[in-house]
Amino acid sequence: MTGFVVRRIGQMALALLGVSVIVFALIHFVPGDPVRTALGTRFDQEIYDALVARHGLDRPLVVQYFTWLGSAIQGDLGVSFRSGQPVTGMVLERLPATITLAGAALAVALVVGVPLGIVSAVRSGSKLDYTATAISQVGVSIPDFWAGIMYILLFSLTLGWLPPSGYVSPFTDFFGWLSHLILPALAVGLVSASIIFRFVRSAVLEALNQDYVRMARAKGLSQRAVLFEHVLPNAWIPIVTVIGLQLGFMLGGVVVVEIIFAWPGIGRLAYLAVGDRDFTVLQGAVLYIAFMFLLINLIVDVVYGWLDPRVRYD
Numbered sequence: 001m002t003g004f005v006v007r008r009i010g011q012m013a014l015a016l017l018g019v020s021v022i023v024f025a026l027i028h029f030v031p032g033d034p035v036r037t038a039l040g041t042r043f044d045q046e047i048y049d050a051l052v053a054r055h056g057l058d059r060p061l062v063v064q065y066f067t068w069l070g071s072a073i074q075g076d077l078g079v080s081f082r083s084g085q086p087v088t089g090m091v092l093e094r095l096p097a098t099i100t101l102a103g104a105a106l107a108v109a110l111v112v113g114v115p116l117g118i119v120s121a122v123r124s125g126s127k128l129d130y131t132a133t134a135i136s137q138v139g140v141s142i143p144d145f146w147a148g149i150m151y152i153l154l155f156s157l158t159l160g161w162l163p164p165s166g167y168v169s170p171f172t173d174f175f176g177w178l179s180h181l182i183l184p185a186l187a188v189g190l191v192s193a194s195i196i197f198r199f200v201r202s203a204v205l206e207a208l209n210q211d212y213v214r215m216a217r218a219k220g221l222s223q224r225a226v227l228f229e230h231v232l233p234n235a236w237i238p239i240v241t242v243i244g245l246q247l248g249f250m251l252g253g254v255v256v257v258e259i260i261f262a263w264p265g266i267g268r269l270a271y272l273a274v275g276d277r278d279f280t281v282l283q284g285a286v287l288y289i290a291f292m293f294l295l296i297n298l299i300v301d302v303v304y305g306w307l308d309p310r311v312r313y314d
Contacts, residue, residue: 008301012294019290020072020283024065027279068280072287078280087284090269097167098265101188101258102250104181108189109196109246114239116193117200122227124205132197139194145256148187152260155183165262184261188254192246199242203235210234237304244300248293 052058059067068078077087120129156164162179170177207213208231216226255267262268270285272278 005298005302008298012291012298015294016287016290017069020069020287021065023283023286024068025061027282028061028064030277068283077284077287080278080281082276082278082281087280090281091266091284091288094264094266094269097263098251098267100170100181101184101254101263101265102247104185105188105192105250105254106243106247108185109192110243111193112190113193113196114200117197118204118227118232120197121201121204121208122223124208133201136194136197139191140198142191143256144187144191144254145260147191148184148257148260151183151187165260167262167264180261184254184257184263187257187261188250192250195246196239196242200235200239203238204231207231207235240300240303244296248296251289251292251296 071078075088077091079086080090083090116132120132123129152164155162162183164183166180168176168180213226213230216230221229254265255271257263258265258268259271266285266288270282270289273281273285
C-alpha cells in the first residue's frame with residue numbers, strides 16, 4: 001500500500017507538471033496584455049514598463065515558466081496583476097467557500113441519489129423504479145446553472161424564503177450563511193444526485209443478478225440480509241468511483257453556479273481572472289483544480305482496497 005501511494009504521488013507530480021506547462025502555454029498565447037488591462041485608463045508608459053519588468057514579462061517564455069515553476073514548488077504562485085495580492089493567499093482565501101459548497105452539494109447528492117438508486121434497483125420494474133428513472137433522466141439533462149436560476153425565481157423572488165445570492169461567513173452569522181448555502185447546494189447537488197442514482201441503480205442491479213446472490217436467497221436469507229451482506233459490498237466500487245468524480249468536479253469549483261449565486265469560490269476566482277487577463281491568478285486556480293482532481297482519484301484508489309480485499313496494489 002505504501003509503495004502504491006508513493007508511486008501515485010509521483011504520478012500526481014508529473015501530471016501537475018504537464019498541466020502547468022499546458023496552462024502556461026495556452027494562457028500566454030491568448031491575445032491580451034494583463035498589465036495593460038490592469039492599468040486600464042490610468043495607463044502610463046513608465047508605470048507599464050516598470051510592471052512588465054517587475055513581473056518578468058520582458059523575459060523569454062521559457063525563462064518565465066521555470067521562474068514561476070520554481071516559486072510554485074515552494075508554495076508561491078506569484079502575484080496578481082490586478083490587485084497585487086499573492087495568488088496563493090487568494091486561492092486559500094476562496095478555499096473554505098469552495099469546500100463548503102462542495103460538501104453541502106455532495107451531502108444532498110448522496111442523501112437523494114444513493115438510497116433512491118438502491119430502492120429503485122431492488123424494486124426494478126415497479127412504478128417507483130420507472131418514476132425515479134424518468135426523474136433522474138430529466139435531472140441529468142438539466143444544466144445546474146439553469147436549475148439555479150429556477151430556484152432563485154421560485155424560492156427567492158416568488159416565495160421570498162431564501163436570499164438569491166451572496167455569501168456570509170458562518171462565524172459571523174451561521175443561519176445567514178446556511179440560508180445563502182441552500183440554493184447553490186441544491187443546484188449542484190440535485191444534478192449530481194441524478195448521476196449518482198443511475199450508477200447506484202446499475203451497480204446494484206448487476207450485483208443482484210450474480211450467482212452468489214441467488215445462492216444467498218436459496219439459503220433462506222432475508223431480503224435485508226442479502227442486500228446489506230452480499231449486494232452492497234460488491235456494488236460499492238463503481239459507486240465510490242462516480243462519487244469521487246462528482247466530488248472532484250465540485251471541489252474544482254462549479255464556475256457557472258458560483259457566478260449565478262455570487263459565491264466566492266475557486267471557480268468564480270478563475271472566471272474573474274479570465275476577464276481581467278490575470279494570468280497568474282488563472283494559473284494558480286487551474287493548478288489547484290487539477291490537484292484536487294488528482295487527490296480525489298488517489299483517495300478513491302486507496303478506498304478500493306478497503307472496500308474490496310481482492311484489490312491488490314502490486
